[in-house]
Amino acid sequence: MTRKLRLAVWLLTRSFASMLGIALVVSIVTLALIGPWIVPYPDHVAGGINLANKLQPPSAAHWFGTDEVGLDILTRVIIGARVSLLVGIGITLSAALIGVPLGILAGLVGGPLREAIMRLTDLFLSVPGLVLAIALVAALGAGIVNAMIALILVWWPGYVRLAESKALSIRSEPYIEAARVAGATTTRILWRHVLPNSISPLIVKMSMDIGQAILAVASLGFLGLGARPPTPEWGAMISIARGYLPDWWWYAIFPGAFIYAAVLGFNLLGDGLRDILDPKSNRG
Amino acid sequence: MLLHASGLAKTYATRATAFRRASRVAAVAGVDLSLDKGGALGVVGESGCGKSTLARLLLRLIPLSAGRILFEGRDITALPEAALRPLRARMQLIHQNPSAALDPRLSVADAVAEPLRIHGHDPRARVPALLAEVGLPGDFLHRYPHELSGGQKQRVCIARALALEPRLLILDEPTSALDVSVQAQVLELLEGLRRQRGLAYLFISHNLAVVRQVCEQVAVMYLGRVVEQGAIDAVLSSPRHPYTRALLASVPRLGGGGVVLEGDAPNPAAPPSGCPFHPRCAVAREACREGPAPVLRHGVACHLA
Amino acid sequence: MTPLLAIQDYRLAFDGFDGTAHVLDGIALELHAGETLGVVGESGCGKSVLARSLLRLNPSPPARVVSGHIRFEGEDVLAMPPARLRALRGRRIAMIFQDPASYLNPLLSIGTQMEDAIRGQDGATGRARPRDAARDRAATLLAAVGLADAPRLLASHPHQLSGGMRQRVLIAMALSGDPALLVADEPTTALDVTVQAQVLALIAGLVRERGLTLMLISHDLGVIAAACARTVVMYAGNIVEDAPTAYLLARPLHPYTRGLLAAVPELDSHGPRPRGIPGGIPSLRSPPPGCRFHPRCDRASALCATEKPGLRELLPGRAVACHHAEV
Numbered sequence: 026m027t028r029k030l031r032l033a034v035w036l037l038t039r040s041f042a043s044m045l046g047i048a049l050v051v052s053i054v055t056l057a058l059i060g061p062w063i064v065p066y067p068d069h070v071a072g073g074i075n076l077a078n079k080l081q082p083p084s085a086a087h088w089f090g091t092d093e094v095g096l097d098i099l100t101r102v103i104i105g106a107r108v109s110l111l112v113g114i115g116i117t118l119s120a121a122l123i124g125v126p127l128g129i130l131a132g133l134v135g136g137p138l139r140e141a142i143m144r145l146t147d148l149f150l151s152v153p154g155l156v157l158a159i160a161l162v163a164a165l166g167a168g169i170v171n172a173m174i175a176l177i178l179v180w181w182p183g184y185v186r187l188a189e190s191k192a193l194s195i196r197s198e199p200y201i202e203a204a205r206v207a208g209a210t211t212t213r214i215l216w217r218h219v220l221p222n223s224i225s226p227l228i229v230k231m232s233m234d235i236g237q238a239i240l241a242v243a244s245l246g247f248l249g250l251g252a253r254p255p256t257p258e259w260g261a262m263i264s265i266a267r268g269y270l271p272d273w274w275w276y277a278i279f280p281g282a283f284i285y286a287a288v289l290g291f292n293l294l295g296d297g298l299r300d301i302l303d304p305k306s307n308r309g
Numbered sequence: 310m311l312l313h314a315s316g317l318a319k320t321y322a323t324r325a326t327a328f329r330r331a332s333r334v335a336a337v338a339g340v341d342l343s344l345d346k347g348g349a350l351g352v353v354g355e356s357g358c359g360k361s362t363l364a365r366l367l368l369r370l371i372p373l374s375a376g377r378i379l380f381e382g383r384d385i386t387a388l389p390e391a392a393l394r395p396l397r398a399r400m401q402l403i404h405q406n407p408s409a410a411l412d413p414r415l416s417v418a419d420a421v422a423e424p425l426r427i428h429g430h431d432p433r434a435r436v437p438a439l440l441a442e443v444g445l446p447g448d449f450l451h452r453y454p455h456e457l458s459g460g461q462k463q464r465v466c467i468a469r470a471l472a473l474e475p476r477l478l479i480l481d482e483p484t485s486a487l488d489v490s491v492q493a494q495v496l497e498l499l500e501g502l503r504r505q506r507g508l509a510y511l512f513i514s515h516n517l518a519v520v521r522q523v524c525e526q527v528a529v530m531y532l533g534r535v536v537e538q539g540a541i542d543a544v545l546s547s548p549r550h551p552y553t554r555a556l557l558a559s560v561p562r563l564g565g566g567g568v569v570l571e572g573d574a575p576n577p578a579a580p581p582s583g584c585p586f587h588p589r590c591a592v593a594r595e596a597c598r599e600g601p602a603p604v605l606r607h608g609v610a611c612h613l614a
Numbered sequence: 615m616t617p618l619l620a621i622q623d624y625r626l627a628f629d630g631f632d633g634t635a636h637v638l639d640g641i642a643l644e645l646h647a648g649e650t651l652g653v654v655g656e657s658g659c660g661k662s663v664l665a666r667s668l669l670r671l672n673p674s675p676p677a678r679v680v681s682g683h684i685r686f687e688g689e690d691v692l693a694m695p696p697a698r699l700r701a702l703r704g705r706r707i708a709m710i711f712q713d714p715a716s717y718l719n720p721l722l723s724i725g726t727q728m729e730d731a732i733r734g735q736d737g738a739t740g741r742a743r744p745r746d747a748a749r750d751r752a753a754t755l756l757a758a759v760g761l762a763d764a765p766r767l768l769a770s771h772p773h774q775l776s777g778g779m780r781q782r783v784l785i786a787m788a789l790s791g792d793p794a795l796l797v798a799d800e801p802t803t804a805l806d807v808t809v810q811a812q813v814l815a816l817i818a819g820l821v822r823e824r825g826l827t828l829m830l831i832s833h834d835l836g837v838i839a840a841a842c843a844r845t846v847v848m849y850a851g852n853i854v855e856d857a858p859t860a861y862l863l864a865r866p867l868h869p870y871t872r873g874l875l876a877a878v879p880e881l882d883s884h885g886p887r888p889r890g891i892p893g894g895i896p897s898l899r900s901p902p903p904g905c906r907f908h909p910r911c912d913r914a915s916a917l918c919a920t921e922k923p924g925l926r927e928l929l930p931g932r933a934v935a936c937h938h939a940e941v
Contacts, residue, residue, distance in 0.1 A: 494890030561836030
């Protein structure tokens with residue numbers, strides 16, 4: 026185990042991109058975890074109005090400046106990390122929990138069941154995800170929870186696709202035949218062999234998807250379909266800040282930079298994980 | 310008699326696509342064979358001759374197109390999957406490529422324990438004994454396949470196959486992925502196991518010299534059919550089918566020399582008329598080109614033998 | 615006479631997580647024009663890495679040249695600028711590999727790929743000939759490797775050919791630059807035994823007719839015996855024996871060569887049963903001190919565990935790296 030751990034560290038440290046990904050993800054997760062205790066103005070989280078202090082440029086008192094009602098942007102961006110991270114992880118996990126079992130079932134069982142699952146998947150995938158999500162939110166009503174539901178509904182088919190293709194290729198591996206010869210039932214083959222061997226590409230996809238989901242939630246927020254002010258959500262903040270560009274640039278720049286860092290971090294982490302999780306990647 | 314198969318056939322139907330017409334490929338076309346308890350039968354042929362398909366038919370891993378299989382006197386031709394599962398303990402398969410036959414995420418201990426767990430035995434005491442039997446020390450238990458050499462992986466596969474005390478091992482090219490010095494070790498191991506456990510082997514190989522070391526009987530396959538069958542020494546010293554003769558002559562020998570057989574094996578989707586070997590046969594006559602394919606009679610399927 | 619190929623004290627290492635693997639450990643080899651050399655050894659002995667070194671095909675990293683020179687026609691391959699190296703690859707040294715299918719592009723016709731190869735060879739030194747001239751040359755080359763009906767073959771795609779035909783096509787492409795040296799890395803391993811015999815006969819014939827120098831890498835002594843007059847045996851990154859093939863087979867001097875020969879199962883039912891060599895190949899990251907074969911050797915002495923034996927010529931043309939070898 027320690028050797029595996031050392032190998033993982035070695036593989037990661039060889040790549041600057043992976044290290045950057047880890048650094049970004051760790052920073053954002055840390056901010057999200059300890060945010061409420063470190064923000065300079067905890068009472069600015071819930072909202073409030075302090076017009077005397079509105080749209081102040083970055084200063085020693087307000088590192089990231091203040092917004093149009095005088096709230097500290099640094100405080101709200103840090104608390105925004107909690108929202109984005111929770112929503113991003115929630116969407117990805119739920120989508121995987123729906124999509125992966127369906128995909129593995131389709132790949133392993135085949136026949137009419139596979140056809141049914143895959144055609145339904147195609148149906149969802151044939152509409153651009155964000156457009157479908159916007160339509161769903163419009164039907165369900167705006168709000169962060171409805172935005173999540175809409176994005177989960179848009180997201181699961183991707184996992185069906187990946188899990189199905191992985192299950193299909195694993196199904197023809199000799200070790201599956203070897204398990205059959207040993208007398209294994211289909212259920213056992215699924216749990217012991219197919220699932221563990223398809224998990225790494227799924228984890229890689231999930232890592233990258235967390236970034237994409239954060240971006241999608243921010244997009245919905247930007248369109249006014251996600252989190253509502255005064256909830257400190259990055260997309261919603263940029264949506265309002267847009268009206269204050271370019272003179273009050275700090276209002277849009279800082280939430281934007283955090284979205285950028287989060288998405289980039291999870292993508293790079295996904296790439297790094299791909300190297301670690303491949304059981305054969307112990308060259309040398 | 311441990312295993313008796315008659316008229317085994319496997320025909321694959323390829324579906325028509327925009328670029329290709331539908332066709333039927335006879336991978337195995339009417340094979341009879343039988344194997345005594347503790348016996349060893351070699352099945353020899355080149356790629357595409359149907360020898361691996363034959364192995365999977367005998368284990369009922371793929372559906373039969375025709376034929377009948379008796380195992381330990383019991384007709385297993387039409388047994389449903391659930392009824393086959395307990396029987397599979399008694400007939401095991403060794404794959405050609407041990408690297409692919411082991412789940413990369415299972416440790417050696419888990420791989421060898423899997424069949425025991427499936428059949429409700431306690432693996433703890435048995436696994437180290439099985440590893441010792443195939444010549445692997447106990448510290449291999451917690452290693453993973455990618456940490457082992459090819460020969461060690463094949464030993465793990467053999468230990469796994471032995472876990473359920475089988476009567477029959479079907480070995481599909483068990484040493485062709487291994488180096489010669491390792492091949493010799495694995496063959497020695499297989500010979501010893503057969504003696505000690507009274508196992509029967511169906512040994513599939515492209516290498517006649519390897520088969521000679523392990524088996525008493527041999528069947529030579531060409532294009533889904535057995536073209537010659539008999540005691541290994543007799544077949545090697547006086548081959549009667551022209552294909553067997555050509556096969557023997559093609560083996561590169563340390564002494565050099567040898568005859569070169571012209572052409573490639575024909576496409577099984579469009580087999581030649583008459584005797585399937587006639588386009589490459591040095592002694593083919595008119596009778597070989599037309600009429601039905603020769604059947605196996607007195608151990609050889611050739612009009613001219 | 616200067617040799618066509620001269621390798622001196624060539625050491626190559628692969629850097630990895632578990633440390634540095636010393637894959638080639640001081641290779642010394644001379645090959646004269648017109649020679650047919652077989653390189654035999656088991657997987658992991660470094661024979662393919664050595665073959666790829668001649669054209670600097672080992673990706674770096676992880677590969678790292680530690681020391682030595684590889685001189686081809688007097689010029690050091692390891693110091694060549696990229697343009698010189700391109701002119702060397704294919705034109706002076708051609709290579710064929712084990713798995714012909716993966717060296718042909720499945721989407722392009724055989725004709726297109728052969729024309730590209732021929733024109734690419736032209737381009738390395740001057741102006742490429744026009745396509746139809748290249749096609750004529752391709753047809754000539756196909757005839758030279760025993761493939762009739764060139765027009766139909768040039769129009770076909772790799773998947774329509776058998777494994778033996780694909781390897782013939784690759785041999786034809788290898789000949790397109792009129793190379794001085796043909797390096798064949800396990801060229802028949804993926805083929806059936808009857809087809810293997812055909813391809814070996816073809817290679818032997820081409821070498822004779824065209825005066826090629828051949829370096830044939832194989833794990834199978836039988837294959838080497840069929841095509842090579844001289845053989846070197848490799849073990850764990852070292853050349854342990856170098857001898858005319860007939861002598862090597864009749865009277866191997868190195869214990870590893872003897873073990874290798876004893877492990878080959880023979881068809882003729884009179885010889886002794888094949889015996890394996892006990893143990894396995896050593897880790898190249900922490901190879902045994904002294905002779906790398908000594909832990910598996912039945913003749914090893916205290917000297918073998920401490921001092922690495924050099925390749926010494928016991929008889930003219932017969933060299934062996936063993937402290938205890940005698941004639």
